Amino acid sequence: MNGHITLNDSPQDINLPDFIVKWVDVGIFVVNKKMEVTLWNNFMCNHSGLGADAIVGKNLFECFPELPKAWLSKKILGVFLLKNFAFTSWEQRPYLFRFPHNRPITGGVDHMYQNCTFMPVKGAAGEVDSVCITLFDATDIGISQTALKKAMKSLSDSSNRDGLTGIYNRRYLELRLSAEFDRCRRYRDQFSFVLFDLDHFKRINDTYGHLAGDEVLRVVSSHINSLLRSVDVMGRYGGEEFGIILPATPMQSALILAERIRLAIEQAPVAYKGISIPVTVSIGIAEFEPDVPNYEHLIGCSDRALYHGKENGRNQVTCYTPELESKTASS
Amino acid sequence: MSAMQLTEDQRDAMQEITNIAMGQAGSLLAELLGNFVNLSVPRIKVLALAEVARAIRDMVGSDIDVTAVRQSFQGYLTGEALVIYGQNGCTELGDLMGYDEELDRSEETELLLDVSNVLVGACLGGIVDQIKNLTEAHGTAELGFSAPSVMAESVPADALINPDKLSWTHALLVEVNFTLEGRNFISHLCMLMPEHSIEKMCSILDRFVESY
Numbered sequence: 001m002n003g004h005i006t007l008n009d010s011p012q013d014i015n016l017p018d019f020i021v022k023w024v025d026v027g028i029f030v031v032n033k034k035m036e037v038t039l040w041n042n043f044m045c046n047h048s049g050l051g052a053d054a055i056v057g058k059n060l061f062e063c064f065p066e067l068p069k070a071w072l073s074k075k076i077l078g079v080f081l082l083k084n085f086a087f088t089s090w091e092q093r094p095y096l097f098r099f100p101h102n103r104p105i106t107g108g109v110d111h112m113y114q115n116c117t118f119m120p121v122k123g124a125a126g127e128v129d130s131v132c133i134t135l136f137d138a139t140d141i142g143i144s145q146t147a148l149k150k151a152m153k154s155l156s157d158s159s160n161r162d163g164l165t166g167i168y169n170r171r172y173l174e175l176r177l178s179a180e181f182d183r184c185r186r187y188r189d190q191f192s193f194v195l196f197d198l199d200h201f202k203r204i205n206d207t208y209g210h211l212a213g214d215e216v217l218r219v220v221s222s223h224i225n226s227l228l229r230s231v232d233v234m235g236r237y238g239g240e241e242f243g244i245i246l247p248a249t250p251m252q253s254a255l256i257l258a259e260r261i262r263l264a265i266e267q268a269p270v271a272y273k274g275i276s277i278p279v280t281v282s283i284g285i286a287e288f289e290p291d292v293p294n295y296e297h298l299i300g301c302s303d304r305a306l307y308h309g310k311e312n313g314r315n316q317v318t319c320y321t322p323e324l325e326s327k328t329a330s331s
Numbered sequence: 332m333s334a335m336q337l338t339e340d341q342r343d344a345m346q347e348i349t350n351i352a353m354g355q356a357g358s359l360l361a362e363l364l365g366n367f368v369n370l371s372v373p374r375i376k377v378l379a380l381a382e383v384a385r386a387i388r389d390m391v392g393s394d395i396d397v398t399a400v401r402q403s404f405q406g407y408l409t410g411e412a413l414v415i416y417g418q419n420g421c422t423e424l425g426d427l428m429g430y431d432e433e434l435d436r437s438e439e440t441e442l443l444l445d446v447s448n449v450l451v452g453a454c455l456g457g458i459v460d461q462i463k464n465l466t467e468a469h470g471t472a473e474l475g476f477s478a479p480s481v482m483a484e485s486v487p488a489d490a491l492i493n494p495d496k497l498s499w500t501h502a503l504l505v506e507v508n509f510t511l512e513g514r515n516f517i518s519h520l521c522m523l524m525p526e527h528s529i530e531k532m533c534s535i536l537d538r539f540v541e542s543y
Contacts, residue, residue: 075445082359084452087478092441115478186394186487 027097027114027135030121033080035060035073038130047099047112066098079118079131086118090138091145101139113142162236164214165221173235173243174295180233180245181295184288192254194244195302196224196261196283199314201240204277212272219270220279224261243299251287251319258283258317266315280315282306287320337377341536345505348539349373352457353507359453360509371508377529383502384492390506390519391415391488399491400447402479404455408532410503410524412455413482414447415491417518444479450509450520452476465538503529 021028022042030039037060040052048055050063061069079086088096090113101112115136120128160172168176177193184191198204198220205213221242225234233245246254262283269276284306286298301320309318318324337345350372357368378386391397399415434442459474483491502523509518524532 078363078449081363082449082453082456084449084456085476086448086452087444087476088441089444089478089480092437092444117478 025137027137028132029135030130030132031060031076032130035076037063039132044135048097064097067096072096076118076131076133079120080128083120083122083126083128085120088114088116090115090142094142096135101137109139109143109146113138165218165236167221167225167242168233168235170235170237170243173233173237173245176233176235177243177245177295177299180247181288181292181298185290188290189248190250190288192246192249192251192285192287193298193302194246194254194258194283194285195237195299195306196242196244196258196281197306197310198240199280199282199310204279208272208275208277212275212277215272216270216277216279220265220281223264223268227257227261227264243302251285254285254287255317255319258285262315262317282309282314283317284309285317285319337375337533337536340540341533342375344536344539345375345532346373348458348461348536349375349454349505349507351461352454355457355460356450356453360449363449369510371506371510374504374506376504376506378502378504380492380502383504383523384489386504386506387415387491387519387521388488390508390521391417395488396485397488397491398443398484398486399482400444400479401482402448402451403477404451404474405477406474407459408455408474408524409528410522412451413491413521413523414450415488415519415521416443440481443481446518448476448479450518451479454505454507454520455522462535462539465535465542501526501529503532 021039024041025043027043027047028039028041029037029044031037037055037058040050040055045051048064055063061067061073075086075088078084095111095114096116097112097114099112099114101109115138117134117136119132119134121130121132123129160168162169180191183189198216201213201216204216217236217240221234221236224242224244228234228244231247235243237243246257249257262281265279265281269278271277284302284304286301286305288298292298292301304324305318305320308324309316312318353370353373357370361368376386395417397415397417399413401411401413403409403411455474455476505520505522507520509520
């Protein structure tokens with residue numbers, strides 16, 4: 001290549017900084033206020049396919065019409081104006097220039113991920129004459145970060161999910177309940193907690209077998225899950241017992257939803273190997289109150305309401321009230 | 332540690348330097364954003380690390396969630412700058428920075444990093460510009476910046492800094508509030524410097540006082 005410097009050159013013939021800028025494995029280029037390129041190093045030549053002689057003196061955006069002009073020129077002008085460093089990261093903007101990366105076989109990504117730094121080049125008077133942009137190849141970091149994120153997600157999914165039904169497990173449900181409890185206490189917000197239980201589940205197991213029972217759990221939990229909003233969190237609390245966190249929901253609204261759930265389950269018997277298995281649920285609701293000492297207490301309240309519904313004939317929704325305590329105690 | 336207290340003179344000098352720096356920062360920001368920028372008079376404190384969390388909670392408010400961006404600076408002074416936004420602090424950023432469309436999540440983050448970088452650079456750049464003349468003996472006073480990153484998103488203010496995880500014992504807290512005219516945008520800037528940088532800063536401040 002033109003101007004190639006070899007180690008045989010005697011040191012006094014080499015301008016060391018020039019050598020480094022030219023050959024370092026980092027993209028370096030400089031633009032002036034008119035967005036004309038005044039320096040373009042080998043990294044930029046090799047990856048763009050445009051040599052320094054083809055681009056130096058020309059307008060950056062005319063040479064690369066695919067660059068996001070409005071955004072990039074604003075960014076560069078900001079550096080001129082503020083005399084300040086500026087940055088872009090591959091995490092938000094994968095690349096500035098659409099360069100191929102050097103991992104054609106092992107990559108799995110389309111283009112070179114880039115981290116860029118924009119540096120103000122100050123003249124003797126302290127004015128910014130031009131902006132120097134360095135471009136680091138972040139493809140390796142990007143690929144391993146992406147793989148890591150994926151692995152972390154599947155790990156957290158498997159530790160948060162119930163193996164049979166695929167909805168959240170008890171550990172995760174309690175984690176979210178505890179967080180929602182703290183959040184509502186902090187911001188004086190409201191939410192409701194719903195606990196429900198499949199009626200006579202033991203009878204289903206005994207009559208149709210455990211595989212049928214498993215199918216009933218799967219179908220009913222996914223049916224109920226489909227009736228919820230995206231902010232609601234449903235998890236399997238125990239054997240045939242499930243909990244639902246309803247953020248920003250007072251008791252009255254929770255009651256409407258619970259009644260809808262109860263009716264939907266009653267009207268949709270579960271089909272298993274040609275048999276239709278009728279299922280009903282009993283539902284207990286408790287509403288967050290600022291004076292409830294902890295989230296466990298709230299679960300206790302919804303459980304008390306659920307128990308009351310069971311005693312009262314099942315297939316019904318019961319809201320927790322303090323009067324329930326005396327009723328239960330006296331009965 | 333009483334050795335780390337600023338004298339009254341030093342504090343006044345720091346206040347003066349930061350005032351001027353923020354004044355310049357404000358007019359540059361106004362030019363960039365095409366909007367009038369209100370900057371509060373900075374408040375200066377040297378704090379033991381254990382007190383920093385409380386100081387941040389006091390300035391932001393204890394019952395709101397915050398998002399924070401960190402950026403390190405190195406060179407004549409070394410440390411980290413935090414830009415802290417209240418829950419609603421970022422809502423109008425897109426509009427403010429001339430983005431027309433709705434922003435997706437990574438565009439929002441990019442914008443947050445951009446604005447933070449501008450605030451930190453303008454403030455620290457302004458400070459270094461003024462102390463430059465006082466530091467001939469030490470060579471040129473220049474700062475390099477590394478890329479900013481999001482430190483925390485929507486966490487309670489008191490969970491932002493965990494003293495157990497930091498090795499520094501003291502920090503210089505420069506508290507500046509930015510408000511944009513007619514806009515819902517407030518942010519807090521806070522500079523944390525390790526002791527050796529604070530000591531260096533103190534000797535510069537002494538020279539600043541003498542130069543008057």
